[in-house]
Amino acid sequence: MQLTQKHQEYWGKNLQITGILLFIWFVVTFVVTFFARDLQFNFFGWPFAFYMAAQGSLIIYVFIIWYYARYMNKLDIEYDVHEGEED
Amino acid sequence: MAAPAQGTGIFAASSQRAFYAQIKKVYAFYTGGFLLFIAALAILEQLGLPKNWIGYLFLFATIGLYAGIGVMSRTSDATEYYVAGRRVPALFNGMATGADWMSAASFIGMAGTLYLLGYNGLAFIIGWTGGYVLVALLLAPYLRKFGQFTIPDFLGARYGGNIPRLIGLLAAILCSFTYVVAQIYGVGIITARLTGVPMELGVFLGLAGILVCSFLGGMRAVTWTQVAQYIILIIAYMIPVVWLSVKQTGIPLPQFVYGKVLERVSAREAELTKDPKELQVRDIFKQRAATAAAQLKDVEKSYADGKAELAAAVAKAEADNAAPDVVDAAKKALAAFPSDAATAKALWAKESQLAKRANPPIHHAEPFPGKDEAARDVSRRNFLALVFCLMIGTAALPHILMRYYTTPSVQQARQSVFWSLFFIFLLYFTAPALAVLVKYNVYTHLVGTAYAAIPQWVASWQKVDPALLSIIDVNRDGIVQLAEIAIGGDIVVLATPEIAGLPYVISGLVAAGGLAAALSTADGLLLTIANALSHDFYYKMLDPSASTTRRVTVSKALLLVVAVFAAIIAAQKPADILFLVSAAFSFAAASFFPALVLGIFWKRANKWGAIFGMLAGLGITFYYMATTQPWLRSVFGVTTPVQDHIWWGIASISAGLWGVPLGFAVIIVVSLLTPAPDRETQDMVEHVRYPNLAGDTINTVGT
Secondary structure, three states, X not given: OOOOHHHHHHHHHHHHHHHHHHXXXXXXXXXXXXXXXXXXXXXXXXXXXXXXXXXXXHHHHHHHHHHHHHHHHHHHHHOOOOOOOOO | OOOOOOOOOHHHHHHHHHHHHHHHHHHHHHHHHHHHHHHHHHHHHHOOOOHHHHHHHHHHHHHHHHHHHHHHOOOOOHHHHHHXXXXXXXXXXXXXXXXXXXXXXXHHHHHHHHHHHHHHHXXXXXXXXXXXXXXXXHHHHHHHHHOOOOHHHHHHHHHXXXXXXXXXXXXXXXXXXXXXXXXXHHHHHHHHHHHOOOHHHHHHHHHHHHHHHHHHHHHHHHHHHHHHHHHHHHHHHHHHHHHHHHHHHOOOOHHHHHHHHHHHHHHHHHHHHHOHHHHHHHHHHHHHHHHHHHHHHOHHHHHHHHHHHHHHHHHHHHHOOOOHHHHHHHHHHHHHOOOOHHHHHHHHHHHHXXXXXXXXXXXXXXXXXXXXXXHHHHHHHHHHHHHHHHHHXXXXXXXXXXXXXXXXXXXXXXXXXXXXXXXXXXXXXXXXXXHHHHHXXXXXXXXXXXXXXXXXXXXXXHHHOOOOEEEOOOOOOOEOOHHHEEEOOOHHHHHHHHHOOOOHHHHHHHHHHHHHHHHHHHHHHHHHHHHHHHHHHHHHHHOOOOOHHHHHHHHHHHHHHHHHHHHHHHHOOOOOHHHHHHHHHHHHHHHHHHHHHHHHHOOOOOHHHHHHHHHHHHHHHHHHHHHHOHHHHXXXXXXXXXXXXXXXXXXXHHOHHHHHHHHHHHHHHHHHHOOOOXXXXXXXXXXXXXXXXXXXXXXXXXX
């Protein structure tokens, strides 16, 4: 099967958004946590590091997944690789 | 839940939409009905219904409900049985995944772990949610496009041949089985608590509830039951927390206001750390532990000396013609002395553990506590390693990945991961709030109370199980000190309704929620194991010409065998059950994650790379655990000092930290040293990368 230029572009864009979102995921999870002891300023009543681990990073994870689904589902239509009307 | 319409087109579109609308209506009614059921029970309780009746009603009503859904969803169609007909809408698949994911450990244990560990416990919160980012970005949509029945299916098709499939199915069984034993154990404990039957019997009662559902309808029944179970467990978790929050802060949204409570907890910690009475109690523990440790150095001698000393005291009291009560006291002390050296050793070993209770309270909000910079570094390293293993493990556990085969399309699979994490998030961002609220209650209301005025819930739970809660007036001042309270994590969730002053019906509801969490996870896991054996082993490897009916029948029979086997092991109350569950994450991470991700994102990955990569990942993870985990060390007879085997200070629970990178490295190196996969395999990789590819003739969808 021969992939068209458009298909290559679609996959490239997919890799790009996946990379960006994984980078955010990595920073939120590992970089922020690594410096947790230095990030103790007050954040709406919580110490910032505690807030990030207990709620902040979770909210960002939910947002990352929501954004990815939205972005990709639009990209599918834009590049005409979406599935038939199933839903 | 009629048979699905296959294929696409106008008819399928309208039927799927109608199906979605109908399911939404059914579960809306169901939720309303369940709330009415709780209200009715609450009224009956006020009218004098005995407590154990409330327990029975909850148990039989919920298990009966799950069984009813199971019977309604019975099927012998392979697509229905293995992947619920691939018509589960994203929202409901999200709920089902939530229930599948959240086990008894999440529901009952999580808040308690956070209570005991403070910030360091948050590794579980981050790890068990952040893993879904990897599921969403790297796996779910591609697995859905691939569209077969199991995870070994993908390994078999992508890497060719039966060896990758076989390794995959063995790894799937290894991680799912240890996990399911823990769930069935949890089911037994909760059933026993709700009804008062012995735990061993509870295991088999709960097993009946699990089987009637998954046995008849496979994935289809499990999916729709899990949705029902999610609704029960989230209601059961939220009601007591919200009420407790209203009582303590006046605001019914604990998640948004507990920052203030945390501040007060931290202030109280500082007070209690230097409170003279607390210091006194901790000092008593320190001395008792030191005495026991000294006695343990030479058990035989300390035993003989101790006994001789007491005997001498009796003889002296008698010789001195002391008052009768003095003689009696001396005799009693002698009688209470252990009968032999072995008993004494066990007793002293237990006493020496009291050293832990001599420590000041932990600082709840402090990340990576430690006595010096080096200890804090090791603590941080282990925190990050645990987060890593839990995340990668989450993204590799077959019973979770399998759920994304059940959505109608790739688009819905993507949305479904969002709903999954959203529903999991609701519980996980509440648990840290609950831990802080309960801690505040204990630190301010319980500590400092006179023993004569101890709250009712403390007294009753102390009777139920001293391992959950025990308070002894160590310094005999008649006042409760924090150091005098020994607490087991599970009490936090179990006792919240009583701490918040709610009626017993809510305690019953919490137990029913815990049961729903354990049953739903057990269902998903059992199905994974049975499918690995029946689909991957029997159908794909032994008898590829087997008819659909025969495959489903074999699967049901195996499900029964595996379930009974798991229940028998659970009834033995295996010792290191928590360790086994955590080990499942490291094993899943090391065996599946590299092979699955490279299989999708790197066309050059080939059969031999995958085989050696999976084996190397599993092997090193297993080796690290076997040489560093106390129980496994005794099983394998490892006698060399643990320090020789610990790498970089990483605890055995995070052994996957070594397995995952090694797995990736081996797959890449071996693949590059051996020929590239054939054209057909490479086309298959293209096939899974695009939801719909013009001119694509490959069809991997299983039937």
